[in-house]
Amino acid sequence: MKLFQCTNCKNTVVFENNTCVNCGYLLGYSSYYNKTVSLDSKASQWNVPELEDKTYRYCKNYNHNVCNWLVDVSRGNEYCLACSLNRTIPHILEDDNLIKWKHIEIAKHRLVYQLLRFKLPVVSKTTDEIKGFCFDFLAKEDLPEASKDIKTGHANGVITLLISEADPVVREQIKKQMSERYRTLLGHFRHEIGHYFWERLVRDKPDTLAEFRNIFGNESISYGDALNNYYNNGPQANWQQRFISKYASSHPWEDWAETWSHYLHLTDVLETAYNFGLKTNPKITAKKNLKINASFDPYRETSFEKVMDTGIPLLFALNSMNRSMGEDDLYPFIISDSVKNKLEFIHNLLKSN
Incomplete structure (x- = not known):
C-alpha cells in the first residue's frame, strides 16, 4: 500500500490512522484523491486545500471508530464509498461485536482501496441492484434456525462474512480444521470479490x-x-x-x-x-x-x-x-x-x- 503522511507535520501515518500521534491533528482519507489529510480537531467539517478546497466531513461510521474516510459534503452522502457497500452490520451495542466489526472494516477498506487502484467499478447494490455488490456481516447466533448453516461466501453480488472470522482464535481453529496454510480477513475479502468480478469481467x-x-x-x-x-x-x-x-x-x-x-x-x-x-x-x-x-x-x-x-x-x-x-x-x-x-x-x- 501507499505510504501516507500527516499534511500538517509530515509525520508518517498508516492508512487507518484517524489522529496523528505526533501533532495531534485529526486525519481523514479521500478515496477520490487517494490522499490522507490533516484536519483541525475543533471543527466537524473542513475546507481542504489539498482536496481542491472542497468541503468534507467524516463518514458517519467515524462515530463508531471504524472508518476515517471523508465524504464530500456537496454530494449529500452520509457514508463513504467503502461504508456505502454495507447491507448488514452486526449489533454494535455489544462491545465484542463492535471490536470484530472494526477489524472487518479495516480489511474491507483496504480491499476497496485496492479495487479503486485497479480502476474497477465499485458500486453499491443500493445504487445498482443488478451490477452492484454489497456486504452482509452476520453473527450466527442472530440468524433464524433455518439459516444457521450459512457460511462466508458470495452469491449474486452479496458477499457474506461471519463476524466470528474477526476473532483470531476462531480463525486459527478453522484454519487448522481445514488444513489451510493461510487465512485472514483480507484474504477472505479478496477471494469473495474475485467471484463477483468473474461475473463482471469474464462470464458475459x-x-x-x-x-x-x-x-x-x-x-x-x-x-x-x-x-x-x-x-x-x-x-x-x-x-x-x-x-x-x-x-x-x-x-x-x-x-x-x-x-x-x-x-x-x-x-x-x-x-x-x-x-x-x-x-x-x-x-x-x-x-x-x-x-x-x-x-x-x-x-x-x-x-x-x-x-x-x-x-x-x-x-x-x-x-x-x-x-x-x-x-x-x-x-x-x-x-x-x-x-x-x-x-x-x-x-x-x-x-x-
Whole structure:
C-alpha cells in the first residue's frame, strides 16, 4: 500500500490512522484523491486545500471508530464509498461485536482501496441492484434456525462474512480444521470479490470466457458436486503442480477466486515495496535471481514478467524475515508455471480493464 503522511507535520501515518500521534491533528482519507489529510480537531467539517478546497466531513461510521474516510459534503452522502457497500452490520451495542466489526472494516477498506487502484467499478447494490455488490456481516447466533448453516461466501453480488472470522482464535481453529496454510480477513475479502468480478469481467464476454476455460477449466461442471467431491475426497492429486492452493483444485470458479486473491496479495506487497523504495543485493549467488528492485508502481506496470521477477524474490525475502522472528512463512505458497499462466491471465485482464 501507499505510504501516507500527516499534511500538517509530515509525520508518517498508516492508512487507518484517524489522529496523528505526533501533532495531534485529526486525519481523514479521500478515496477520490487517494490522499490522507490533516484536519483541525475543533471543527466537524473542513475546507481542504489539498482536496481542491472542497468541503468534507467524516463518514458517519467515524462515530463508531471504524472508518476515517471523508465524504464530500456537496454530494449529500452520509457514508463513504467503502461504508456505502454495507447491507448488514452486526449489533454494535455489544462491545465484542463492535471490536470484530472494526477489524472487518479495516480489511474491507483496504480491499476497496485496492479495487479503486485497479480502476474497477465499485458500486453499491443500493445504487445498482443488478451490477452492484454489497456486504452482509452476520453473527450466527442472530440468524433464524433455518439459516444457521450459512457460511462466508458470495452469491449474486452479496458477499457474506461471519463476524466470528474477526476473532483470531476462531480463525486459527478453522484454519487448522481445514488444513489451510493461510487465512485472514483480507484474504477472505479478496477471494469473495474475485467471484463477483468473474461475473463482471469474464462470464458475459465470449472471447474472455473461452480463454478462461482454456486456462482454468470448464466452470459449467456441477459446482455442488465438485465441492462435495473435494470435501469428501480431498484435493486433486499433485495439486501443487497446477493450483495455488488445495481449495483451488475443487472447481474452476474456486481456482479463479484463489488465484485472483493471490494476484491482489502480490500487487499490494509490491506497492508497499515500491513506496519504501526497496532494493536488495543478496550476499549469495543463487540459481534463481534473488535481487529486488521495486522501482515501479504495480498498478501501472503492464509487464507481467517484471511483476513476477520482482514479486517472487520479494515474497522469499518476506518469508525469510518472518522466520527470523520465529514466525511461519508470511507467504507459504509455491507459484508453479501453471499458476503463473493463471496469474498472467488475471494481470492482462486487469490491465485491459
